Amino acid sequence: MEPILAAALAVSTIITTKALEKTGEKLGETVVDRTGKVLAFLRHKSPETVTVIETTPAALDYIQTVETVKIEANRDPQFAQLLQELVTAAQNDPNQKLSGFISQQPTVYNAQKLAENIKNVFQGNTIIGGTF
Template sequence: MEPLSTAAIAIGTVIATKVLEKTGENLGEALWDKTGKFLVTLKKHAPYTVTAIEQAPKQPLDYDKAVLEVESAAKANPEVNQAMEDVAAAAKAETNPKVVQVLNENWQGISIKGGINTIQYNNFNFGK
């Protein structure tokens, strides 16, 4: 998977986790753990990005900027890259359909430079 796609999925998963947490929805333990580890790891290298991600969806998030910052941190630090890969893999393996629904709702109308983003069922597609 391309790093940019993985970064976008990771950010979307964090936001989906936060939205579902507020509704009392149960998420898989792996997704919950990987999301937390991703945020802790990313915060060491890009604290402002984590703050912006954590404030979404209450405050608008510049997804393009956030994805590029996560991608940059992942390229510069193997620990961030691994945490990003782990949360994206956990999101793809998550069986709760609400996760995909919230991800899809959050991606509506968002344009990722250089590609087209769609989320269908448990498939995350970012392409040209």
């Protein structure tokens, strides 16, 4: 998988996972584990990105975040592998919302379109305990 596509899918997986967790959706252990590992890695490289992902994903600059993740994946092969594992786990997750969202991603990456799709998922959603 191309690094930019893996980065985009990983970012969208993390954001979708966090949103589903807040709504009480059940996710597979593998997805939760890989999401935590990716966030832990990013916390060391770009703590402000992780803070925004965890608190206010609607304010996230998706294109910049994907670029940050892609750069780190290019620098660190272990991180790139972790991204791939996260994407694979999300695609195989029994939660239909998550696996369906990830499997619908295009094979040709268009950063602007992906950012718009992700933003549309969160617009208008209100979650008890916080808003997006």
